[in-house]
Amino acid sequence: MNAVSRQTMPRTVWALGFVSMFMDVSSEMIHSLLPLYLTVTLGASVAVVGVIDGVAEATASITKVFSGYLSDAIGRRKPMLFLGYGMATLSKPLFALAGTPTLVFTARFIDRIGKGLRGAPRDALIADATPEEIRGRAYGLRQAMDTAGAFAGPLAAIFLMAVLGDDMRSVFWIAAVPGVLAVLVVVFGVRDREPPTAREPAPPLRMRELGRFGRPFWMVVAVGVAFTMARFSEAFLVLRATSQGLPITLAPAVLVVMNLVFSLGAYPAGVLADQKGPFAPLLAGIAAILAADVVLAYGDGLPWMFAGIVLWGVHMAFTQGLLAQLVAATAPENLRGTAFGAFNLATGVTMLLASALAGVLWDLFGPAATFMGGAVFAAGAALLLLMARRQAGRSPAT
Numbered sequence: 001m002n003a004v005s006r007q008t009m010p011r012t013v014w015a016l017g018f019v020s021m022f023m024d025v026s027s028e029m030i031h032s033l034l035p036l037y038l039t040v041t042l043g044a045s046v047a048v049v050g051v052i053d054g055v056a057e058a059t060a061s062i063t064k065v066f067s068g069y070l071s072d073a074i075g076r077r078k079p080m081l082f083l084g085y086g087m088a089t090l091s092k093p094l095f096a097l098a099g100t101p102t103l104v105f106t107a108r109f110i111d112r113i114g115k116g117l118r119g120a121p122r123d124a125l126i127a128d129a130t131p132e133e134i135r136g137r138a139y140g141l142r143q144a145m146d147t148a149g150a151f152a153g154p155l156a157a158i159f160l161m162a163v164l165g166d167d168m169r170s171v172f173w174i175a176a177v178p179g180v181l182a183v184l185v186v187v188f189g190v191r192d193r194e195p196p197t198a199r200e201p202a203p204p205l206r207m208r209e210l211g212r213f214g215r216p217f218w219m220v221v222a223v224g225v226a227f228t229m230a231r232f233s234e235a236f237l238v239l240r241a242t243s244q245g246l247p248i249t250l251a252p253a254v255l256v257v258m259n260l261v262f263s264l265g266a267y268p269a270g271v272l273a274d275q276k277g278p279f280a281p282l283l284a285g286i287a288a289i290l291a292a293d294v295v296l297a298y299g300d301g302l303p304w305m306f307a308g309i310v311l312w313g314v315h316m317a318f319t320q321g322l323l324a325q326l327v328a329a330t331a332p333e334n335l336r337g338t339a340f341g342a343f344n345l346a347t348g349v350t351m352l353l354a355s356a357l358a359g360v361l362w363d364l365f366g367p368a369a370t371f372m373g374g375a376v377f378a379a380g381a382a383l384l385l386l387m388a389r390r391q392a393g394r395s396p397a398t
Contacts, residue, residue, distance in 0.1 A: 012129040013138045015189035016122055017145030022182035023085060024146050027111070028153030028259070029175040030095050032252035033161075033168050034104070035235040036242065041168065044101045046239060050359025052101065053233040053351075056108040060348055063116025068341030071121035072334060077128070078192040084118025085186050087111070089179030096172035116348075120340035127328040127336055128193040133274070135328060139321035140270020144263050147316075149178075151259035154252030161249045213339060217330040219388040221346050223282075224323050226381035228350040230289055230374045232358040234258065237312060240296055240367050241305045257306055258313040265317025270325070278322040279389040285318030286382045293375035297368040 038044040038052070067084070071077045087110060094107035123139075130138040153175075160171045238254045246253070269281045292311035295304055324340070331339030354377075361369040 009134070009138060009141060010129040011189075012191045013126055013142060015185060015191070016126060017142045018189065019081075019085065019182045019185045020122075020142060020146035021149035021152075022178045022185065023088060024149030025153040025156065026089070026092060026175045026177070026179035026182065028150045028252075028255055029157045029160075029178075030092065030172055031235075032154040032157050032238065032255045033171060034095070035238045036248055036251055037168050038101055038104060039239070040248065042098075042101050042104070045359075046362045047356070047359035048101055049235055049239070050233065050355040050357075050362075052105050052108055053235050053355045055105070055352055056112040059109055060112035060116035060119065060344070062345055062348060063113050066341065067117045068120030068124060068337035068339070068344075071124060071337040076192050077121040077125040077337070078186070078190055080121040081118050081125075081186050081190060082183070084114045084116070084121075085179075085183050087114030087117065089114075089176060089183055092176040092179055093173065095175075096169045116344075119344055120337050123324050123327075123340045124337040125190075125193060126324075129191075132329075136270040136273035136278070136322070136325050137267065138270070139324045139328075140267040140273075143266040143270075143317075143321040143324075147259045147263035147266060151256045151263060153178075154255040154259070157252040158250060158256070161252075166249055213331060213335070213342070216388075217327070217339065219384075220323070220326045220330055221343055223326075223381060223384045223388055224343055224347045225350045226377060226384050227286075227319060227323070228347045229354045229377035230286075230293075230381055231312075231315065232351070232354040232370075232374060234312075235355075236358055236362070236367075236370060237296070237309055239362075240371075241302065241309070243367065244300075244302055244305050246302060246305070254309055258309050258316070261310050261313025262316040262320075265314060266321055269318045270321050273322050273325055278325055279385065281318045282322055282385055283382065285315045285322075286378050286385065288312075288318065289315035290375050290378045293371040293378065297371035297375075 035049050038049050039046065044052075067080045071080050091107050091111040091114065094103060094110065098104045098107060126138050126142060127135065156174075157171055160174060161168070164170045234255060237258065238251050241254045242248065242251055272281050288311050292308045292315060295308035295311065299305060299308060323343075327339055327343050328336065354374075357373065358370045361373055
């Protein structure tokens with residue numbers, strides 16, 4: 001047994017994993033039904049679904065810039081976590097009350113502001129609490145627990161839809177309960193970073209400070225942007241499966257399957273990244289989404305749809321936590337929260353463009369155009385990743 005394998009995972013990482021798990025149960029109970037709620041119940045177009053999801057994710061990412069910086073400036077992460085998870089929980093009843101796409105948009109907006117407030121401080125706190133030698137495992141564990149909630153939520157939604165006679169509004173009300181549990185774990189289970197007396201203080205948030213991150217960090221941002229253009233909102237997976245005959249009651253099964261694969265693969269991907277470096281797993285993730293796009297574009301029937309969904313989950317497992325590991329490796333320690341905020345701002349604005357473009361392509365040319373467009377961007381991400389690996393050379397991140 002080597003020294004890395006003997007290191008104990010910090011309590012804070014486990015606590016943040018449980019927080020993420022409970023919140024994802026809450027969120028995915030709603031999000032697994034929301035595309036159908038918008039299109040079937042409220043009469044919105046697929047393009048509107050894409051815009052709502054894209055604007056919501058962009059809002060979260062813009063907020064992350066400021067929350068990450070504030071957590072650096074005050075030397076504390078936990079206040080931003082409490083505020084972020086609290087806002088997300090308070091938004092859940094609005095989905096149940098919504099009678100128009102506008103109110104759904106408002107609820108998503110509040111929910112994603114909450115996500116933005118918590119995301120960068122949470123990722124920075126994991127880096128604060130974890131030795132570099134097991135950081136890939138730490139991000140993988142947090143991601144695996146997060147994603148366990150992301151498949152438990154849709155499973156709960158399927159059960160409740162069957163019990164409640166396809167009453168989506170009642171499911172949305174019940175979704176607030178695990179959100180409350182997440183907030184309680186933040187309050188009683190998460191330990192904040194050590195007092196920052198021995199740390200270099202964060203400088204004022206100015207554009208010129210971005211130059212301190214250096215070229216390796218910005219190359220990671222470029223790779224993340226290209227990845228995001230290739231992986232637009234999972235709402236399109238739900239719409240694609242239902243267009244192939246999946247009953248509305250079983251629509252959450254799309255996210256159940258995707259997130260089960262994601263959860264099972266995230267921690268092994270982190271272990272592999274600790275042992276061999278993150279670039280090979282990331283390239284495997286790109287190969288998976290390329291295959292998923294082709295299958296979802298041209299497959300006929302539910303077996304092919306779920307094959308594509310499985311591949312999509314493989315892609316998520318081999319990319320999401322590893323990109324966070326690269327951000328932590330290429331950012332100055334006293335600007336970690338700011339770095340995660342900047343990274344998430346870039347990818348969040350890109351998510352708006354990617355989801356809006358996916359919806360327009362779907363409405364104008366059909367679902368095959370949406371998924372093949374994603375395949376083109378995935379190929380571009382592969383080229384950027386190869387450039388980043390060449391530039392990294394013998395750096396510790398490799």
